[in-house]
Amino acid sequence: MSAPARFITFEGIDGAGKSSHIEAVAQALEEAGHRLLRTREPGGTELAERLRELFLHERMDALTEALLVFGARRDHLVRCIEPALAEGRTVLCDRFTDATFAYQGAGRGFDLAVLGQLESWVQQGRQPDLTLWFDVAPEIAAARRAGARAPDRLESEESAFFERVRAGYAARAVAAPERFVCIDAGQSLEAVRADALAIVRARTASPGSAA
Numbered sequence: 001m002s003a004p005a006r007f008i009t010f011e012g013i014d015g016a017g018k019s020s021h022i023e024a025v026a027q028a029l030e031e032a033g034h035r036l037l038r039t040r041e042p043g044g045t046e047l048a049e050r051l052r053e054l055f056l057h058e059r060m061d062a063l064t065e066a067l068l069v070f071g072a073r074r075d076h077l078v079r080c081i082e083p084a085l086a087e088g089r090t091v092l093c094d095r096f097t098d099a100t101f102a103y104q105g106a107g108r109g110f111d112l113a114v115l116g117q118l119e120s121w122v123q124q125g126r127q128p129d130l131t132l133w134f135d136v137a138p139e140i141a142a143a144r145r146a147g148a149r150a151p152d153r154l155e156s157e158e159s160a161f162f163e164r165v166r167a168g169y170a171a172r173a174v175a176a177p178e179r180f181v182c183i184d185a186g187q188s189l190e191a192v193r194a195d196a197l198a199i200v201r202a203r204t205a206s207p208g209s210a211a
């Protein structure tokens, strides 16, 4: 029998290193009997990937950002995430709504109550079962990004923006301690991966299993 489906999200400021660990987490879960869907936001469907390109590269205000990202999310949920969970697949999603509260809410200063309203319309109560928050200082993340790729529109923001985004994630973690786990992403790649795997194994072990 396959393991019960879970919805697991990966969060953090740009360059925190979260994407570097999704493959290892996927492998560990497959070994434990999970059937998986790996996906990302914004994105995950043809339409949402097209919206992602606009989101990452076109100039727009904070309300447009929020509407675009929730539009992409709705398509992603309806066509991809909900069907996968209904089929018993575990979903690993690189970013979800916590990113909207952190980036558009805390980073841009956009109205959190409006984001909350959009969240409830779009998600109809759907929330991740587990959120791994890769927490790191903005200057470390900036150095990692600089060594990795050319910056997109959001990655070009100043350090103070990422300080606010980081504080936004911290506020989300305080508000939902049952699903949020903070990982010290300032450690070596190996140490961060070990922490991520330990948390995922502990939080997905079925009652009565040896894990």
Ligand SMILES: Nc1ncnc2c1ncn2[C@@H]1O[C@H](COP(=O)(O)OP(=O)(O)OP(=O)(O)O)[C@@H](O)[C@H]1O
Residues within 6 Å of the ligand: 012, 013, 014, 015, 016, 017, 018, 019, 020, 021, 144, 145, 147, 148, 185, 186, 187, 188, 189, 190, 192
């Ligand atoms: N713990 C670490 N120590 C040193 N370098 C790291 C660490 N984790 C990731 N990196 C490197 O930092 C860069 C960014 O990593 P990655 O793309 O995983 O970050 P991310 O959080 O997913 O970023 P984004 O959300 O912007 O895509 C990569 O070159 C990666 O190899």
Ligand SMILES: Cc1cn([C@H]2C[C@H](O)[C@@H](COP(=O)(O)O)O2)c(=O)[nH]c1=O
Residues within 6 Å of the ligand: 014, 040, 041, 042, 069, 094, 095, 096, 097, 099, 100, 101, 103, 104, 154, 155
């Ligand atoms: C879901 C979501 C994402 N963002 C931002 C965060 C990043 O800067 C990009 C996505 O790039 P990544 O390399 O795939 O991490 O989009 C956002 O501002 N709001 C959101 O809801």
